[in-house]
Amino acid sequence: MGRAILIIGAGALAVGVIIYALIECAQSERYSVRALPKWAWLLVILLLPVVGAVLWLLFGRPRREDVAAEAQRGRGPDDDPQFLRHLEQHRRQQEQARRLQEWENELKRTGRAPGTHPETDEPLDPSDPRNDAPKPHDDTPGPRNDTPGPDDAQK
Known part of the structure; x- marks a missing residue:
């Protein structure tokens, strides 16, 4: 009885390895397969079931570096x-x-670079209504400083 279970387990393992090898070989890129052409590996796996599958896993499947490069190519931007x-x-x-x-x-x-401050009598915005207001002149009435200065004494 124990021997039958061992044979059934070994048979299931062999079938699993063969199916795995067939699927992996079929999905491999044509130019990344080693040693033999892809179609030849499929024939070897089918004609020499266990031996062909083991040979594929050891000598035919793409190297890990090739698989890693494929995975990197598949990344999103x-x-x-x-x-x-x-x-x-x-x-x-x-x-x-x-x-x-x-x-x-x-x-x-x-008319000026951003960040520079306008002069005090300059309107902040060209659309400011102060642009339309008349500019004050020196002749406008208002308090005057009539005290003589140093220049007035020489006259």
């Missing part, structure tokens, strides 16, 4: 550090261009 660096650099360039455009617009609109 958000997993690629180089793509993310390029994306960040592009974002910075767009932000810099936007700031420059805002600066030029402000300079055209107000």
Whole structure:
């Protein structure tokens, strides 16, 4: 009885290895298979069931480096550090261009660079109603300083 279980277990293991080898060989890329062409490996696995499957696992399947390279190729763009660096650099360039455009617009609109403070009598905005008001002259009535200065004494 114990011997029958062992034979059934070994048979199930052999069938599992053969099915695994067939599926892996069929899904492998044509140019990544080693030693023999892909179609030849499929024939070896089918014609020499256990031996062919073991030979495939040892000598025919793609190397791990090849599989790792395939996995990297399958990554999304958000997993690629180089793509993310390029994306960040592009974002910075767009932000810099936007700031420059805002600066030029402000300079055209107000006649001065952004961040500079207007003089006290200068309106803050060209659309400010103070632009239409008449400018005061020196002849306007109001208190005057009639005290003689040092220049008046020489006259």
